[in-house]
Amino acid sequence: MVLLEVKDISRSFTEDSKRITIIEKVGFGVSPEEFVCVIGPSGCGKSTLLRMIAGLDKPTTGEILYRDDPIKEINLHTAIVFQSFALLPWLTVMQNVCLGLEARGISPKERIKRAEIYIDKVGLEGFEEAYPRELSGGMKQRVGLARALAVEPELLLMDEPFSALDALTAENLREEVIDLWQDESLQLSAIVMVTHSIEEAVYLADRVVVMSSRPSKVISDVPIELPRPRNRRETAFNNITDEIYSLIV
Amino acid sequence: MGFIPSKVEGRIKTGLAIAAALILLLFATRYALTHIPDEARKLPYFAFCSFSRMLAAYILSLTFALTYGYAAATRKWAEKVLLPALDILQSVPVLGFFPVAVGFFILLFRGERVGIELASVFLIFTSQAWNMAFGVYESTTTIPKDILRATASYGTRGWLKFKRLYFPASLPKLVYNSMMSWAGGWYFLMACEIIALGARRFTLPGLGSFLLDSSDKGRVDLIFLGLAVLILIIVALDALFWGPLTSWAKKFTYQMAPAGQTTPQSVWLSQIKDMFILFRFNRGWVALLRLAGIVNQPIKNLIRRVENSRAWPRIKRALRGISLAILAAGALYGTYWALQGLMRLFSHPIPSEAKAIPLSILASFLRLAMAYILCLAWTVPTAVLIGENERVSRFLMPLIQVTASIPATALFPLIVVVVVHHLWGGMNLASILLILTGMQWYVLFNLIAGVRAIPADLKEAVRSFGVSRWSYLRRVLLPGIFPSLITGSITGWGGGWNALIVSEYLRFQGKTRTAFGIGMLLDKATYETGNSLMILLCLVGMIMVIVLMNQLLWRKLYAKASTKYIIEL
Numbered sequence: 001m002v003l004l005e006v007k008d009i010s011r012s013f014t015e016d017s018k019r020i021t022i023i024e025k026v027g028f029g030v031s032p033e034e035f036v037c038v039i040g041p042s043g044c045g046k047s048t049l050l051r052m053i054a055g056l057d058k059p060t061t062g063e064i065l066y067r068d069d070p071i072k073e074i075n076l077h078t079a080i081v082f083q084s085f086a087l088l089p090w091l092t093v094m095q096n097v098c099l100g101l102e103a104r105g106i107s108p109k110e111r112i113k114r115a116e117i118y119i120d121k122v123g124l125e126g127f128e129e130a131y132p133r134e135l136s137g138g139m140k141q142r143v144g145l146a147r148a149l150a151v152e153p154e155l156l157l158m159d160e161p162f163s164a165l166d167a168l169t170a171e172n173l174r175e176e177v178i179d180l181w182q183d184e185s186l187q188l189s190a191i192v193m194v195t196h197s198i199e200e201a202v203y204l205a206d207r208v209v210v211m212s213s214r215p216s217k218v219i220s221d222v223p224i225e226l227p228r229p230r231n232r233r234e235t236a237f238n239n240i241t242d243e244i245y246s247l248i249v
Numbered sequence: 250m251g252f253i254p255s256k257v258e259g260r261i262k263t264g265l266a267i268a269a270a271l272i273l274l275l276f277a278t279r280y281a282l283t284h285i286p287d288e289a290r291k292l293p294y295f296a297f298c299s300f301s302r303m304l305a306a307y308i309l310s311l312t313f314a315l316t317y318g319y320a321a322a323t324r325k326w327a328e329k330v331l332l333p334a335l336d337i338l339q340s341v342p343v344l345g346f347f348p349v350a351v352g353f354f355i356l357l358f359r360g361e362r363v364g365i366e367l368a369s370v371f372l373i374f375t376s377q378a379w380n381m382a383f384g385v386y387e388s389t390t391t392i393p394k395d396i397l398r399a400t401a402s403y404g405t406r407g408w409l410k411f412k413r414l415y416f417p418a419s420l421p422k423l424v425y426n427s428m429m430s431w432a433g434g435w436y437f438l439m440a441c442e443i444i445a446l447g448a449r450r451f452t453l454p455g456l457g458s459f460l461l462d463s464s465d466k467g468r469v470d471l472i473f474l475g476l477a478v479l480i481l482i483i484v485a486l487d488a489l490f491w492g493p494l495t496s497w498a499k500k501f502t503y504q505m506a507p508a509g510q511t512t513p514q515s516v517w518l519s520q521i522k523d524m525f526i527l528f529r530f531n532r533g534w535v536a537l538l539r540l541a542g543i544v545n546q547p548i549k550n551l552i553r554r555v556e557n558s559r560a561w562p563r564i565k566r567a568l569r570g571i572s573l574a575i576l577a578a579g580a581l582y583g584t585y586w587a588l589q590g591l592m593r594l595f596s597h598p599i600p601s602e603a604k605a606i607p608l609s610i611l612a613s614f615l616r617l618a619m620a621y622i623l624c625l626a627w628t629v630p631t632a633v634l635i636g637e638n639e640r641v642s643r644f645l646m647p648l649i650q651v652t653a654s655i656p657a658t659a660l661f662p663l664i665v666v667v668v669v670h671h672l673w674g675g676m677n678l679a680s681i682l683l684i685l686t687g688m689q690w691y692v693l694f695n696l697i698a699g700v701r702a703i704p705a706d707l708k709e710a711v712r713s714f715g716v717s718r719w720s721y722l723r724r725v726l727l728p729g730i731f732p733s734l735i736t737g738s739i740t741g742w743g744g745g746w747n748a749l750i751v752s753e754y755l756r757f758q759g760k761t762r763t764a765f766g767i768g769m770l771l772d773k774a775t776y777e778t779g780n781s782l783m784i785l786l787c788l789v790g791m792i793m794v795i796v797l798m799n800q801l802l803w804r805k806l807y808a809k810a811s812t813k814y815i816i817e818l
Binding site for chain 2: 054078079083084088091099
């Protein structure tokens with residue numbers, strides 16, 4: 001069974017009366033319980049791809065199936081985590097996390113109860129009433145994560161979620177994302193994450209989809225079968241990293 | 250008083266100051282009760298009337314700005330129509346709306362008080378609404394893309410999206426522009442309370458008409474009294490309302506303030522605020538909001554029940570249909586009314602004065618240019634001084650803010666008396682000075698913000714090379730403030746054109762003084778002959794020049810400023 005099926009999609013737009021194609025005939029699938037990383041040079045349309053999976057954008061040709069149904073409007077089985085966090089600065093941590101629940105018409109009481117659970121899950125208990133500007137980068141991204149998890153998505157979409165964080169914070173958060181993904185108590189099934197760091201992709205993913213530069217196609221689909229927790233110093237790890245490097249450069 | 254903690258010392262000082270102010274007020278009241286001229290006894294009532302009109306117009310402007318700005322920002326087709334329309338509306342001076350006010354509101358109510366009041370509120374609205382709508386449009390279109398995507402990806406739509414995203418995102422600019430609009434409203438209050446079209450003259454009780462009347466009679470003492478009341482209201486509004494609101498609105502900006510940089514405030518003022526106003530103010534508002542919450546919940550529940558019912562889609566469609574029908578009917582009637590009016594206008598022969606329009610525009614333009622040069626000559630050095638020097642800023646800013654809040658139109662008769670009787674240049678110089686008052690504050694405040702926005706790192710990096718003061722000015726400061734200079738100039742010229750209309754024509758001591766220009770022609774057509782066709786021709790000529798200048802000069806400079814001279818962080 002496939003959860004998500006990207007079928008031969010292309011995306012182009014017109015700028016200054018020139019037709020620019022950013023994605024050309026891209027196809028891959030994501031199974032339940034799978035962690036997929038999409039990797040490629042900057043400007044290759046990785047983020048556009050993610051937006052199309054969320055239903056925020058539409059492919060010019062081809063289609064994306066979610067549980068065998070084509071995505072026509074906002075895909076409410078998914079939630080996105082952004083590189084820039086995309087928190088509303090005028091809402092508290094609690095209100096930010098509640099945003100998606102409010103949109104789904106969940107009662108205020110239920111909203112707060114659910115938000116509490118996910119705020120605790122990402123380790124932000126005690127910060128419910130803080131505003132984003134009072135938090136560090138790592139904490140902001142935890143809010144972003146809690147906000148995404150609160151709507152209980154099956155598929156979590158992450159757009160370079162660790163790029164704006166310092167190395168140490170990013171490392172901690174990566175571990176926590178793996179933990180959350182493996183957490184049996186959550187509805188969360190699969191993750192699609194866009195990144196430009198090969199090492200990060202190999203460290204996290206079950207499969208790495210490698211894309212070319214614009215107009216991007218899928219160059220390769222590399223399964224990573226290393227046991228977890230993974231160790232970056234192992235030869236097997238380095239061999240896969242090197243292999244992907246050679247594909248891109 | 251070294252052994253007293255400074256906080257306590259501050260409190261004592263503040264307390265003493267307030268006691269002194271109270272005593273002063275007591276004496277002033279006693280003096281006033283015995284010495285105030287009879288004509289001024291109604292001033293509190295006039296103040297109340299004017300304030301109510303301003304408030305009504307402001308509520309109208311707020312509603313307009315939110316719907317118009319939101320529509321222009323979120324719908325592609327609307328943007329193409331609404332923005333240019335706003336551009337034109339903004340450059341129509343308040344007198345240009347007189348024929349509409351008289352022909353529509355006053356006629357509709359057959360000259361009854363209600364109609365005149367409505368006309369006046371409408372006129373004040375025209376000096377408040379446009380920049381607020383621009384503010385909403387700008388803030389809605391500049392919401393960071395990721396935030397838009399995030400809210401959309403959670404399926405946030407409709408009212409929730411407005412409440413959580415668009416409205417809060419608009420707040421900082423809305424509050425700022427509201428202050429501007431109130432200032433604009435006071436500035437043109439005098440023009441909005443005496444509505445005239447030729448022989449037809451409608452006067453409403455209020456501060457504006459009081460000031461104008463006093464000027465007509467040449468009573469300088471009454472002008473000063475009226476002005477004092479006006480300034481009192483403005484300062485009180487600022488302390489009670491706009492001050493707290495501005496600091497609250499800072500919560501709704503995206504970026505964090507750079508560490509260690511706080512807006513300078515007078516220590517005394519903030520302490521007085523601390524002790525009295527803010528405390529009560531916030532409590533009052535919180536209580537009010539709670540009350541609103543109690544009423545709000547049942548309404549919300551009702552809405553939810555309706556929304557969940559099976560008939561909702563049909564109700565929704567019906568509601569949309571009805572509102573569209575009302576809108577369409579309104580638009581149709583408006584067009585019919587305007588067309589009919591135009592037909593009637595053009596059935597008259599073109600007035601002979603119309604030949605003077607091109608030359609008059611040139612004369613007015615020269616006055617504006619003179620005012621602009623004067624404006625730059627004092628605002629640029631002042632802005633550099635204030636922006637660079639914290640101590641000067643702390644001393645000068647409160648002073649400047651109070652001065653800027655005085656509507657100069659009320660001072661105009663005095664300017665004319667002083668200039669015409671004691672200086673050279675006559676009405677020409679007086680007119681230029683009044684234009685300057687309509688122009689300078691926009692430029693100054695934009696420039697100060699520009700100087701402050703130059704990153705400290707950049708300043709220090711350049712200084713560390715040991716460059717001279719002059720090349721620091723030339724290489725860093727002046728290019729750095731160029732974008733703010735352009736923004737300030739655009740709004741400043743807008744304000745200048747508006748001020749122009751009231752600056753070339755003045756009645757003082759029963760005599761009319763004029764300076765030849767488009768403002769004079771327009772004033773004469775409005776107040777003396779009441780020739781609507783002439784008014785229309787003047788407006789068209791003037792708006793054409795303004796729009797052309799915006800397109801050919803300011804847009805280009807703005808584009809240049811925002812590509813070459815912008816400092817990106």
